[in-house]
Amino acid sequence: MSGWLMIWKKRTGPAPTDGSVFRPDQLLSQSIDQVRDTLVRVGRTYVSLGELVSIEPTDADVVELVGAPALNAFGAGMTGGELRIRGKVGDDLGTSMSGGLIRVHGSAGHRVGGPAADANKGMTGGEIVIDGDAGDYVGLRMRRGMIIVKGHAGASPGYRMIAGTIVLCLGPVDHPGLEMRRGTIMCTNPGADVTLGVNFSRGRVLELSSMTFGLVMVRRLRDLCVLGSDKPNAYDRVRIWTGDRCELNKGEVWQWVC
Amino acid sequence: MRVGDTTIEDTFAEAFRMWAARLIVTAADDYWVDVASREATGYGTSVIGCDAEAGVERRLSPDDTPDMRPGAALLFFAFNARTLAKALPNRVGQCLMTCPTSAVYDGMVDGFTKQNSDDTARIDVGKSIRFFGDGFQKSKVVMIDDRQRRLWRIAVMDGEFVVEDDVGAIKAIGGGNFLIGATSQRAGLVAARRAVDAIATLHDVITPFPGGVVRSGSKVGSRYKTMFASTNDAFCPTLRDQTDTQLHDDVNCVYEIVINGLSEIAIAGAMRTGIEAAAGQGIVDISAGNYGGNLGKFHFQLHKVMATAKSETA
Numbered sequence: 001m002s003g004w005l006m007i008w009k010k011r012t013g014p015a016p017t018d019g020s021v022f023r024p025d026q027l028l029s030q031s032i033d034q035v036r037d038t039l040v041r042v043g044r045t046y047v048s049l050g051e052l053v054s055i056e057p058t059d060a061d062v063v064e065l066v067g068a069p070a071l072n073a074f075g076a077g078m079t080g081g082e083l084r085i086r087g088k089v090g091d092d093l094g095t096s097m098s099g100g101l102i103r104v105h106g107s108a109g110h111r112v113g114g115p116a117a118d119a120n121k122g123m124t125g126g127e128i129v130i131d132g133d134a135g136d137y138v139g140l141r142m143r144r145g146m147i148i149v150k151g152h153a154g155a156s157p158g159y160r161m162i163a164g165t166i167v168l169c170l171g172p173v174d175h176p177g178l179e180m181r182r183g184t185i186m187c188t189n190p191g192a193d194v195t196l197g198v199n200f201s202r203g204r205v206l207e208l209s210s211m212t213f214g215l216v217m218v219r220r221l222r223d224l225c226v227l228g229s230d231k232p233n234a235y236d237r238v239r240i241w242t243g244d245r246c247e248l249n250k251g252e253v254w255q256w257v258c
Numbered sequence: 259m260r261v262g263d264t265t266i267e268d269t270f271a272e273a274f275r276m277w278a279a280r281l282i283v284t285a286a287d288d289y290w291v292d293v294a295s296r297e298a299t300g301y302g303t304s305v306i307g308c309d310a311e312a313g314v315e316r317r318l319s320p321d322d323t324p325d326m327r328p329g330a331a332l333l334f335f336a337f338n339a340r341t342l343a344k345a346l347p348n349r350v351g352q353c354l355m356t357c358p359t360s361a362v363y364d365g366m367v368d369g370f371t372k373q374n375s376d377d378t379a380r381i382d383v384g385k386s387i388r389f390f391g392d393g394f395q396k397s398k399v400v401m402i403d404d405r406q407r408r409l410w411r412i413a414v415m416d417g418e419f420v421v422e423d424d425v426g427a428i429k430a431i432g433g434g435n436f437l438i439g440a441t442s443q444r445a446g447l448v449a450a451r452r453a454v455d456a457i458a459t460l461h462d463v464i465t466p467f468p469g470g471v472v473r474s475g476s477k478v479g480s481r482y483k484t485m486f487a488s489t490n491d492a493f494c495p496t497l498r499d500q501t502d503t504q505l506h507d508d509v510n511c512v513y514e515i516v517i518n519g520l521s522e523i524a525i526a527g528a529m530r531t532g533i534e535a536a537a538g539q540g541i542v543d544i545s546a547g548n549y550g551g552n553l554g555k556f557h558f559q560l561h562k563v564m565a566t567a568k569s570e571t572a
Binding site: 099125127144145146163165182184206207209210211212213215216217218219220223250 | 284286324325326327359361396397398399400401402406409411416417418419420
């Protein structure tokens, strides 16, 4: 298997808004002709992918997209593989995805990892890493998997979260985990202002060493180059709030403290 | 064949099909890794009387463990996957969950398939232990070593016990062995320790007996109906005049090194390494335990094992 490097072509006329065709689990198993012939919806018509992007094979098992407009629903429903996007993306990144990795070298819109229009739960597996900022409702109703936002996140990350993990590297964190049932929202910035809803417990400070899952997460964040190798030594304690007490009360919000 | 002063007998070791699982155990520091490893692999010498044969395969540095703490790879062997599935949750629940700061992960990368097959199986560990959490347990699916793995977080009094939902098991081999025939007990002990120390540096094998050494080698069957294994009288120096002895005239002490491994190549490599280390002054011969070739399907001819190029068994 090889990957595809896709460079967006300059063209006139209407542009697509839906990026859900960019699914590595489907594109990586196809020949270059099949990939070129893949249809993309533009308004009320369809155009072939080959008209929108130039496609070059690569050695890495990755679909990499460069210079595309901020389409919605990139990687929606994907089950595996890696999608790498250089540039901004629109709303609904990775909706209802169940596996694989999406890396965005830019910012993302609202509802990252949320549910598709016809689904009642968000992503059920896989990982999304956003180098820039993300909009509101990161991880809306997500069920499993991990979302990492290295920049700022909008309002209510983890809103109605069912389970899974959200990592926010900068602050402020605005009302995380409202109505969450389970799941973990981690803020790795000790100085960030975390504003919690009233249904969360008073935070308790624990040693990171006693929260072994935190150490597993640190290892994964290092593997994804989200954390440097000097951490978590400087952040060897975490403050943990639990909630939402009006739901299952099995969710938790972590903030690393100095 | 001779290695130095020691004769390598023209015989073979007879080994059996077993199933194996590998657990990665981590803890806050080396002391607690030792404690956890010792407890989890205790009472794990022979499936004649134990639920599993167990041992420490190797120590792991923080760079090699999922939670960046020091750890150890433990290997567990049983006659079949079903027996292993009974032994592992018991040992993890009683010996590892109770051990301060410990965590348990699957270390059998080769056995990673969610479907059971003729050659691999998944064994529930955290899946059953999680109920100790009394409803407070939490499940997390995390990418570790490019695999999505489900971990259970069970609240305990020093924080949380993390244990993998299920672990892989694969077909393996138990009962690779060689017998060190020494002129004295002291010479035998020194040689046995040399052999065990040399084997301990290898991957995919363990020596499950006390200190890696067996003094009570057994044969199949007994004159007593209730016993299906009994002392290997042919190698007992005290019975030399009462039985069909297989001992050389100068041999006054015999120690057996039993090796369980994940493959024939791993066991053959460990046998050769161990024999090379054991041979020397005071060691008259190296032999091997077999049952006439009728019991185990894996036969390790000592001369063939010693002739195998190192590159083939590395």
